[in-house]
Amino acid sequence: MSKNLVLQTDFGLSDGAVSAMYGVALSVDSSLRIFNLTHDIPQYNIWDASYRLYQTINYWPEETVFISVVDPGVGTERLSVVVKTFTNQYIVTPDNGTLTHIIHRHGIKEARIIDEKVNRLPNSGESYTFHGRDVYAYTGARLASGVITYEEVGPALNVEELVELQMTEATLDETGIKGNIDILDVRFGNLWTNINRELFVEAGIHYGDSLEVTIENNRRHIYKNIMKFGRSFADSRLGEPLLFVNSLNNIGVAINQGSFAKAYHIETGANWKISIRKTSEIIYN
Incomplete structure (x- = not known):
């Protein structure tokens, strides 16, 4: 793997949320290279999160792992997934429409559901409101560092089942x-x-x-x-x-x-x- 980890959230930088995600990732592997895409996505704006991934992803090396956390449905039954694009990059995110532009503009080759029994920060099982730290940062870091393979993320998901937002073509x-x-x-x-x-x-x-x-x-x-x-x-x-x-x-x-x-x-x-x-x-x- 490239050991590149790119983070995107709607958390802002005024508190410790993003720092906690960094800490979890570096605790998995201190040699990871962590970068910010943006943490200024408007709160709960899944469309903007989808677009910023599309704007950015093609300019990063193969095997870069992106984590995108804009998650108004945190703690609900929505799935957590890792997808692999046709350009051989990975996106760790809630399955809530964040992948819409990638699906339409770049294409997704494979998708897997995160198995939280294995890929979840130890001793965080009773927390349901900070999956960015407990599930996505932890899983993304394990994947980027080679601690787990893509197949070890969890069970396969049909790409056609991924949630999409409505898009119109010009x-x-x-x-x-x-x-x-x-x-x-x-x-x-x-x-x-x-x-x-x-x-x-x-x-x-x-x-x-x-x-x-x-x-x-x-x-x-x-x-x-x-x-x-x-x-x-x-x-x-x-x-x-x-x-x-x-x-x-x-x-x-x-x-x-x-x-x-x-x-x-x-x-x-x-x-x-x-x-x-x-x-x-x-x-x-």
Whole structure:
């Protein structure tokens, strides 16, 4: 194994929860290399946890073990699993939808249910509210360090049985491109959509084109304006909006040196829709 362990939670760093997970992992093997993906997932936001895994996982070496703990159902009958991706990496997580983007974008080869009779921190059996420490950190560390093999995690689970959140795909038709605002580039306030750059190519959209962008929430118009499709933020003036290709090869919406999300009170999720079309196709009555 690579001995790389990458942690993601919604715990924040204001108390000792993440530190306890580190301690458990290093107690298994002090030579483990532990890294943080993020601990700033909004509380209970499984969708964001799923997206951040998708954003990150392909850039890590094979056999890296990821632990993702955003677990509003902790202590319930939801399963705890370890999955193996087609790129030969592992994710330790509650089976609550956290794997949605990985299933759709990268693919999961195998899944196993964590056998807590074997893979659980000793003397923690009466605790039901901190599986991040007692089950996931312990199991992930044992797997990353080679103390257990993947087969020793627990019984196999059919990949098709993994819990998934609802996902929609972006579409292209004669009226333009329609998609969703999947997530925010939190620090800078950019919108990241589920519209892949290939749809722009298929639609005949080129850098420098002016496009009409409409954003709706539950069919209520939030924003409508014309902006340019640029290669970089420098292709617009300070304070101007633009469309760009983000680091995942999807279309983003930004304000040059400003927060688009804050300026227009934009959020994310299935109800946040975005439509894009060429200005040459607009017919004014």
